[in-house]
Amino acid sequence: MSSAATAPPSVDKVDGFSRKSVRKAKQKRAQSSSQFRSQDKPIELVQLPLLKDVSAQEQPELFLKKLQQCCTLFDFMDTLSDLKMKEYKRSTLNELVDYVTVSRGYLTEQTYPEVVKMVSYNIFRTLPPSDSNEFDPEEDEPTLEASWPHLQLVYEFFIRFLESQEFQPSIAKKYIDQKFVLQLLELFDSEDPRERDCLKTVLHRIYGKFLGLRAFIRKQINNIFLGFVYETEHFNGVAELLEILGSIINGFALPLKAEHKQFLVKVLLPLHSARSLSLFHAQLAYCIVQFLEKDPTLTEPVIRGLLKFWPKTCSQKEVMFLGELEEILDVIEPTQFVKIQEPLFKQISRCVSSPHFQVAERALYYWNNEYIMSLIEENSSVILPIMFASLYRISKEHWNPAISALIYNVLKAFMEMNSALFDELAATYKSDRQREKKKEKDREDLWRKLEELELRRGIQNSDGIIPT
């Protein structure tokens, strides 16, 4: 009826002035790199002979020289500068990659610090500002790292180095230390997915080979996650870190240490509350299920945690939660199920009656899962009373016919499972509702009385015995 509604609706969509257009305009750049005070002078590197062209004795020294040359950084935001030298460094890096892959006996003790130095010089840098504060990884194209032509080869070289058969962690640990790892972890915030992918492999190798760094790495990942959940809500590499953790958890020894349980409850579960859950939910759910397969007694705290963080307004997340819950129920032990069934099914009953049909549908699909069905059947005397009212009400009034049909099937299943209880619940449905209404009225009465009291007290402003 208002004329606002009659204005052409398309205009608003075309527009989106606020941030979108700003963002889109900037996206032409789509590449960035942050190098503070890069040198203005053109860079000159002395062209060295190829490693394969010199004798075996000369190779180690030449290798070191090449490593040193590769410490030189170029400005990739300026696409015209130092073209020749950029190409020279690229080919040198390529050569180094091949060299560490095929050569034997090149890894002398003095190469370790040089390799780590070269890698550090190249990869450790302040990540550039995100193009937009509202960068939405699902919608927007990520900003790619401009220096990737070199960076990629550096990562590749480093991975080959770590994987090399001659690689000795006992020597390397002097250089690949806590500080190194900390800087490496910070890079996981890179917006460039290619870089995060390389980092994942690097960190995995380091975790595998440096036993002394494991606890430190886990602790720092904890810190990143906690900062992400409780401080910034922003970190690009959550999915990658979770993926690494998935395999780490897999290797945990039994019984689980208290530290690991704390990690599950205090770090992994709160991650469910993040706005960007969809970006790492699969990896997160995998970690959670890994934990439960290791130690089924964790089921109760985990499910209670999920219920605590259950999304209140975001249906899309609710569907994800339901998916994860089903994965958990797939591996749940019947004894654990009994402990948690009441709060769990109270939530499921809320989901089933959600006006958002995808949420209702996802919850109702549980009844297609044979294992879950068997658990429900065993405990129908507890679950049916919890579910009945929602199902009964919704079966009559859900707007979506597909949901009504599913509900009908669920009700039918319950009827077959425990017809006596079903009939009883159906018979008392009305009186139960009335009792609830009565209770609600009583509550209102109580509060009204209390408020009157407060008013009177406000007027009297005395603190003697409360008058009747």
Add this chain to the structure above:
Amino acid sequence: MAGADGDDSLYPIAVLIDELRNEDVQLRLNSIKKLSTIALALGVERTRTELLPFLTDTIYDEDEVLLALAEQLGNFTMLVGGPEYVHCLLPPLESLATVEETVVRDKAVESLRKISHEHSPVDLEVHFEPLVKRLASGDWFTSRTSACGLFSVCYPRVSSTVKAEIRQHFRNLCSDDTPMVRRAAASKLGEFAKVLELEYVKSDIISLFTALASDEQDSVRLLAVEACVSIATLLPQEDLETLVMPTLRQAAEDKSWRVRYMVADKFSELQKAVGPEITKNDLVPAFQNLLKDCEAEVRAAAANKVKEFCENLPEDSRETIIMTHILPCVKELVSDTNQHVKSALASVIMGLSTILGKDNTIEHLLPLFLAQLKDECPEVRLNIISNLDCVNEVIGIRQLSQSLLPAIVELAEDAKWRVRLAIIEYMPLLAGQLGVEFFDEKLNSLCMAWLVDHVYAIREAATCNLTKLVEKFGAEWAQNTIVPKVLGMANDPNYLHRMTTLFCINALSEACGQEITTKHMLPVVLKMSNDQVANVRFNVAKSLQKIGPVLDSNCLQAEVKPVLEKLAADQDIDVKYFAQEAVSVLALA
């Protein structure tokens, strides 16, 4: 139920606690929000002995409930029996200060800070300070984070031994191995410094400041920049150079853009804190570097501060510094590659004219204004136009009007309606500065064109704009220039335009006065009551209700009443509704 035991004076706590335990979160939340009512019902003693222990024990709940609880407890002093008993509130708040969720914890800390003032010095040492210590040495980072916010409230009122302990705890937290705690400590460093004795500021705080400012994480370092402002304010001028400046210089050149951004963002505060001499020697070159920074974010933050920085320069050398050091950088920023930088600059650059005076403005700034008025980015142009008043005071707006007009026209027709909306909002200001003649000649047609814009928000703003113009130029002007055009639209084939006529009349009638309204506007409104579109008809009813108070009672009875009666019998339900509403509001029934 409340009086079940025959004594209405005491509500059974079980009933109240049942409410706090209700299965439904919303109901629990409602009860927690009325916790003070519950406490009142219980009386101070039972609140202390029954309610608070219950709350302390059952602190595991939804964060939303906990948040409400944390807030409530901050106002509970009277309900537990006054300052004498305020320490009873500490146990539940202590638990709340350790929960994970940041907002809950922050609220608990806020409440603790609040009630700390209600503690007597003895209670502070006996009850409050031990709590702070427990939090500061808690296992999980959350409690240590919360502790950071509590040191400064108890420090001033405790004995010197306890003071020494508090300082030690703060030192520990500044070097905590979780970055979250170091961040919390760094963010409270300035606040803590303010309550410390000067000797400890020099000995303790400076070393902590230096350490935090070179932390391995940039998120910690940048918080040290914030503390820098408070610390510099506390120290005598002669100590600044040795104690603060090395760190500040280092921050301005930090390899992380976030830290440099923070320096730029806090630049005016820093400038005031370090005083004119250091500003001249150190901050001017630092500011130049920030304006030329390689990251656009940093340049934009610095550009935002250009005016304030220049304003606060010492008077004796202000003009020289601006002309030789700042202006060259500003000139470059006008053609920056990043539109946020340009737009930040455009929002402050006009302010320089008052500082530099008429001649410099004409010679040096005017070309920059003109360049920005032609910028490709509408936001830049808008920012210039929205700050025209500064220039107007110094050189008069006429200097700009030649370039101004094309810029305004272009913005007025911008494809993005928010840009159009923004320029409309500046119309009354522009009209005031450019004068009625210029306005009639150049801008009036724009204002009228907006009335038929295809976006409702623009039509609405254009209507509102007309009212402001009439307030500025007077009713006579309105009658000659605006009213005829507005009334002409009543015959437009598009019903949206016909409705615009009504909206304009609603807005203008009061400013135009009774005569114009009765003579010119009312006949048009009444005629429109026969419109074939129901939306127009019910807007006629609404308009009549709106302009009724401007009309005299004869006219209301003779002309308005019959029309409203007719509309009240309309077949459309909305028309009926609004006609009836108008009849009753205007008391015509």
